[in-house]
Amino acid sequence: MQIYIDQKDKSKVAIVESSEIEISDVQGALDLMASIKYTDGCDKIMINKSNITEEFFDLRTKLAGEILQKYMNYNVTIAIVGDFEGYDSKSLKDFIYECNKGKRVFFLKDKQAALHALHSID
Template sequence: MPDTLQERMGVPVLLCDPAGPPVATVADALDLIGAAFLGAEVVAVPAGRLDPGFFALGTHFAGEVMQKFVNYRLRLAVVGDISRHLAASAALRALVHESNRADHVWFVPDLDALDARLAGAAPRRR
């Protein structure tokens, strides 16, 4: 299944294919941002597509990717089980907690949780 643009809870979301190419560089993240310009406000990336370096905060990869999404006024949703990464890093747990309190980057376990977040989020305007 290719990445698809869907409306979820009234919000256009680019749902990234779990079997798609890994997001291992900032350029890979920019490719997703480019695809989102077809009308998406949120990019939902399966956690399994993210390079393990994303979850190792010392690499700064997560920060670079998250900043790109903020700069382009797109929301990023990391969808899936990241408990293994959370168990290994207090810093990552803090980042996930703070991100989930804000509106730009969310870490959710599944699409139902994403829908719940979208239902409670104010509509965004570009």
């Protein structure tokens, strides 16, 4: 796993790049967040959908809710980048839509859109 920092003025975004699944459970998500927050000084994270276990996208597992609640509790903003059109779940589509209306969690199609959204947050 590599972590790159994209800085725009005072805004810093940690970009996670990996060929592995980096978030497979709540503890893994917390470890990643803590490492980035305290080592790199970032409270904004961009990660690819492929670096997150597929269970996250099955809302019945409650994994997404648990992980995202932890990130919110620690004041960390996250953008998950990837193609979400392939999911048939209406509840997941609604969840993604609602998240994208807020300012803490984003599900976006590409890296540029994610960086723009994350850098726009104070």
